[in-house]
Amino acid sequence: xxxxxxxxxxxxxxxxxxxxxxxxxxxxxxxxxxxxxxxxxxxxxxxxxxxxxxxxxxxxxxxxxxxxxxxxxxxxxxxxxxxxxxxxxxxxxxxxxxxxxxxxxxxxxxxxxxxxxxxxxxxxxxxxxxxxxxxxxxxxxxxxxxxxxxxxxxxxxxxxxxxxxxxxxxxxxxxxxxxxxxxxxxxxxxxxxxxxxxxxxxxxxxxxxxxxxxxxxxxxxxxxxxxxxxxxxxxxxxxxxxxxxxxxxxxxxxxxxxxxxxxxxxxxxxxxxxxxxxxxxxxxxxxxxxxxxxxxxxxxxxxxxxxxxxxxxxxxxxxxxxxxxxxxxxxxxxxxxxxxxxxxxxxxxxxxxxxxxxxxxxxxxxxxxxxxxxxxxxxxxxxxxxxxxxxxxxxxxxxxxxxxxxxxxxxxxxxxxxxxxxxxxxxxxxxxxxxxxxxxxxxxxxxxxxxxxxxxxxxxxxxxxxxxxxxxxxxxxxxxx
Amino acid sequence: xxxxxxxxxxxxxxxxxxxxxxxxxxxxxxxxxxxxxxxxxxxxxxxxxxxxxxxxxxxxxxxxxxxxxxxxxxxxxxxxxxxxxxxxxxxxxxxxxxxxxxxxxxxxxxxxxxxxxxxxxxxxxxxxxxxxxxxxxxxxxxxxxxxxxxxxxxxxxxxxxxxxxxxxxxxxxxxxxxxxxxxxxxxxxxxxxxxxxxxxxxxxxxxxxxxxxxxxxxxxxxxxxxxxxxxxxxxxxxxxxxxxxxxxxxxxxxxxxxxxxxxxxxxxxxxxxxxxxxxxxxxxxxxxxxxxxxxxxxxxxxxxxxxxxxxxxxxxxxxxxxxxxxxxxxxxxxxxxxxxxxxxxxxxxxxxxxxxxxxxxxxxxxxxxxxxxxxxxxxxxxxxxxxxxxxxxxxxxxxxxxxxxxxxxxxxxxxxxxxxxxxxxxxxxxxxxxxxxxxxxxxxxxxxxxxxxxxxxxxxxxxxxxxxxxxxxxxxxxxxx
Numbered sequence: 001x002x003x004x005x006x007x008x009x010x011x012x013x014x015x016x017x018x019x020x021x022x023x024x025x026x027x028x029x030x031x032x033x034x035x036x037x038x039x040x041x042x043x044x045x046x047x048x049x050x051x052x053x054x055x056x057x058x059x060x061x062x063x064x065x066x067x068x069x070x071x072x073x074x075x076x077x078x079x080x081x082x083x084x085x086x087x088x089x090x091x092x093x094x095x096x097x098x099x100x101x102x103x104x105x106x107x108x109x110x111x112x113x114x115x116x117x118x119x120x121x122x123x124x125x126x127x128x129x130x131x132x133x134x135x136x137x138x139x140x141x142x143x144x145x146x147x148x149x150x151x152x153x154x155x156x157x158x159x160x161x162x163x164x165x166x167x168x169x170x171x172x173x174x175x176x177x178x179x180x181x182x183x184x185x186x187x188x189x190x191x192x193x194x195x196x197x198x199x200x201x202x203x204x205x206x207x208x209x210x211x212x213x214x215x216x217x218x219x220x221x222x223x224x225x226x227x228x229x230x231x232x233x234x235x236x237x238x239x240x241x242x243x244x245x246x247x248x249x250x251x252x253x254x255x256x257x258x259x260x261x262x263x264x265x266x267x268x269x270x271x272x273x274x275x276x277x278x279x280x281x282x283x284x285x286x287x288x289x290x291x292x293x294x295x296x297x298x299x300x301x302x303x304x305x306x307x308x309x310x311x312x313x314x315x316x317x318x319x320x321x322x323x324x325x326x327x328x329x330x331x332x333x334x335x336x337x338x339x340x341x342x343x344x345x346x347x348x349x350x351x352x353x354x355x356x357x358x359x360x361x362x363x364x365x366x367x368x369x370x371x372x373x374x375x376x377x378x379x380x381x382x383x384x385x386x387x388x389x390x391x392x393x394x395x396x397x398x399x400x401x402x403x404x405x406x407x408x409x410x411x412x413x414x415x416x417x418x419x420x421x422x423x424x425x426x427x428x429x430x431x432x433x434x435x436x437x438x439x440x441x442x443x444x445x446x447x448x449x450x451x452x453x454x455x456x457x458x459x460x461x462x463x464x465x466x467x468x469x470x471x472x473x474x475x476x477x478x479x480x481x
Numbered sequence: 482x483x484x485x486x487x488x489x490x491x492x493x494x495x496x497x498x499x500x501x502x503x504x505x506x507x508x509x510x511x512x513x514x515x516x517x518x519x520x521x522x523x524x525x526x527x528x529x530x531x532x533x534x535x536x537x538x539x540x541x542x543x544x545x546x547x548x549x550x551x552x553x554x555x556x557x558x559x560x561x562x563x564x565x566x567x568x569x570x571x572x573x574x575x576x577x578x579x580x581x582x583x584x585x586x587x588x589x590x591x592x593x594x595x596x597x598x599x600x601x602x603x604x605x606x607x608x609x610x611x612x613x614x615x616x617x618x619x620x621x622x623x624x625x626x627x628x629x630x631x632x633x634x635x636x637x638x639x640x641x642x643x644x645x646x647x648x649x650x651x652x653x654x655x656x657x658x659x660x661x662x663x664x665x666x667x668x669x670x671x672x673x674x675x676x677x678x679x680x681x682x683x684x685x686x687x688x689x690x691x692x693x694x695x696x697x698x699x700x701x702x703x704x705x706x707x708x709x710x711x712x713x714x715x716x717x718x719x720x721x722x723x724x725x726x727x728x729x730x731x732x733x734x735x736x737x738x739x740x741x742x743x744x745x746x747x748x749x750x751x752x753x754x755x756x757x758x759x760x761x762x763x764x765x766x767x768x769x770x771x772x773x774x775x776x777x778x779x780x781x782x783x784x785x786x787x788x789x790x791x792x793x794x795x796x797x798x799x800x801x802x803x804x805x806x807x808x809x810x811x812x813x814x815x816x817x818x819x820x821x822x823x824x825x826x827x828x829x830x831x832x833x834x835x836x837x838x839x840x841x842x843x844x845x846x847x848x849x850x851x852x853x854x855x856x857x858x859x860x861x862x863x864x865x866x867x868x869x870x871x872x873x874x875x876x877x878x879x880x881x882x883x884x885x886x887x888x889x890x891x892x893x894x895x896x897x898x899x900x901x902x903x904x905x906x907x908x909x910x911x912x913x914x915x916x917x918x919x920x921x922x923x924x925x926x927x928x929x930x931x932x933x934x935x936x937x938x939x940x941x942x943x944x945x946x947x948x949x950x951x952x953x954x955x956x957x958x959x960x961x962x
């Protein structure tokens with residue numbers, strides 16, 4: 001509750017300032033965006049204006065104006081004697097960063113990447129409904145999962161060459177439910193966790209919430225640089241690692257065979273528990289040959305999978321495949337988390353896994369069309385943005401023409417396009433974060449075109465140096481509309 | 482990972498031994514049952530045979546035999562030099578504690594209390610299916626909940642006289658998801674939590690897993706004795722309290738109006754966050770007048786509700802109603818737990834809440850019939866067991882003719898009737914636990930009759946003093962079948 005944010009820590013979140021435009025605007029934007037995307041927790045106590053000014057090397061007048069703007073925008077509360085704390089408006093829950101369920105029909109939420117239900121989904125629900133009577137005759141409590149689904153998931157792993165008993169599968173509430181369960185169960189406060197330098201931020205947040213201390217690998221080259229990994233493991237005992245080797249989020253990189261072999265060998269040798277997030281593996285849009293799972297090289301790896309990425313975000317059905325000695329510990333811990341996953345959703349996913357891959361293929365086709373449409377629009381309308389084509393996953397990791405990500409996202413917000421600024425995906429504050437943003441393509445062609453059009457206007461505003469002082473009260477209303 | 486259990490701690494779990502029968506049988510049974518119901522965690526390291534013998538005041542030969550029996554039953558692993566650790570067999574996940582999804586058709590799982598789907602449930606699924614297209618057109622990510630459901634839940638509270646905005650409602654994965662989220666978010670390690678002396682054990686486990694230290698109230702009289710509560714709050718700062726005021730689990734007690742007034746006033750005065758589990762409130766089988774919610778007397782109370790108890794356990798849809806200043810903190814924390822609850826389940830519950838109470842009434846009628854059938858069978862076949870009629874909830878809290886709960890449950894297991902022994906519901910090891918067991922009635926009349934018949938045989942075995950030495954390998958197979 002109410003953690004205190006030191007001036008140094010807040011300065012790291014704010015990052016290096018741009019030379020252009022008034023500093024107070026940039027600082028306000030960065031704090032605003034970080035509070036809304038969860039990097040700064042609701043209720044956090046901010047440093048005093050004086051302390052922040054000293055650490056940032058700006059005038060006290062500047063930080064005083066920043067806090068006034070944030071106060072006017074309804075994002076912080078200040079009380080004489082106890083300083084200022086982040087107090088997000090209630091409505092902000094629908095606008096939080098990677099997730100948005102904004103109900104403003106004009107708002108385009110590009111803060112999460114999850115597909116709508118592909119053709120064939122409704123049919124799977126109908127088939128599951130036919131089996132409803134047998135489900136309703138039971139209590140529906142399934143702390144480890146629906147037996148038929150566990151067997152189908154185990155069968156999928158066996159087809160990939162990984163011998164798997166159904167008892168090794170625990171069905172969870174999405175991949176996030178699995179990651180959170182693993183962090184809560186396997187980490188003790190202070191345990192070190194080796195992670196990619198940029199990654200899925202909620203996973204890192206879950207590790208930190210369980211007391212884990214992150215050791216991020218360098219960013220820039222391969223997310224899994226072997227030398228850096230070897231050095232990190234040699235430098236200090238690590239309990240766990242969390243990795244996304246298949247269509248890494250957000251960069252879409254794929255871990256090479258050589259990297260998998262080296263990682264598997266080293267993790268095994270050091271007794272580090274590998275939590276391998278394979279939730280993107282089936283979102284293989286171009287059907288490329290993926291190297292075997294890391295579990296082929298490190299038998300004690302825990303694999304995480306999901307139906308939310310392959311099929312539909314509304315299906316909160318993920319799973320983990322654990323080595324046998326960890327299963328009972330995880331099931332016991334799971335029962336004090338949520339008792340189990342929706343029985344009906346599990347039946348729907350069982351139908352989907354048994355349909356011969358038809359619905360998954362339809363989902364991939366829709367995503368491929370979205371990806372190609374987005375890339376074509378970006379090439380035509382934003383030629384100064386680098387947008388490499390991802391072979392899989394749900395988003396394009398673009399490189400911007402300058403360290404402008406937060407400013408660009410703030411300008412986009414004013415046009416009701418919600419984007420996650422690059423720094424949110426970086427484990428450590430890094431100037432590189434401001435060079436990137438993630439654009440998901442799990443949207444209709446019309447939405448994608450409109451998003452690119454708004455991004456063009458936002459980029460013009462930022463590049464023209466015409467970043468008019470934001471009107472924070474309006475801006476925040478835009479965001480939270 | 483792998484906590485070490487001191488001899489003193491294990492002795493507390495084992496409790497006072499009965500004079501009858503060989504001590505090694507009783508000690509083996511108690512450790513076995515506690516490991517299977519989760520009081521002793523999988524992977525826990527047991528004290529040495531010598532230490533345990535000293536603390537229990539038995540011979541080394543006795544504890545040596547206990548460990549040998551547990552080893553033969555496949556429940557512990559012993560390694561020279563590193564002692565013995567609990568290592569539950571993989572199949573035990575289907576037999577753990579309050580939850581069982583045993584697939585042996587002959588096994589009667591009375592370890593959880595959750596209703597099958599009542600008449601009307603299938604119709605609600607059909608109606609939700611009709612609305613599926615509009616759901617599938619979205620990403621389905623609902624970190625705070627489906628808007629229509631949040632409004633319906635808020636409306637329910639308003640009808641109960643509690644002004645509630647939909648933004649105050651967060652839909653969670655069952656009531657357990659809400660309790661776990663609150664514990665994880667609002668507690669720091671070492672925080673004190675005032676709790677009933679007997680309660681829903683998973684909730685207490687979740688509090689302890691989040692670092693909370695439990696202050697249990699005395700057992701025996703009212704679970705909410707005002708004097709004890711006042712004294713406990715005066716004696717030390719408490720961060721939270723967790724209470725089940727409506728049809729308390731397991732005793733079915735209802736907190737009086739006077740108790741609610743006194744508790745609300747004191748909690749408010751001391752700034753203690755009240756987590757009020759109202760998941761049983763709608764399971765009001767006799768339609769008694771319940772006093773107002775504790776939130777009427779303590780406006781900052783957090784209320785927890787559920788559809789799993791009123792409707793069907795397979796619907797993993799619970800919720801919490803939080804004071805506004807806590808909402809954003811909880812939503813942010815929730816997103817690193819599981820991202821959201823099944824979109825379709827939420828639509829089903831919205832249909833159920835909008836049907837004018839028809840399905841809930843059908844569910845209550847089925848439960849009432851089960852309760853009355855169970856009580857009649859108990860009165861006829863087990864007259865020596867006290868079985869007070871609960872006005873609501875899902876189970877009868879019976880008083881046994883002696884401190885025999887673990888022995889009785891072990892004897893019942895050998896007859897494939899799985900019951901939770903009384904001590905599991907007590908926060909502190911208490912001899913009183915052995916006087917009780919909880920018998921859920923959310924089963925068919927045939928199952929209830931068969932369960933009472935098996936319980937009769939088990940009681941005869943225990944009362945006849947003919948508690949033959951268990952054959953642990955068979956017994957554990959029975960349990961985990």
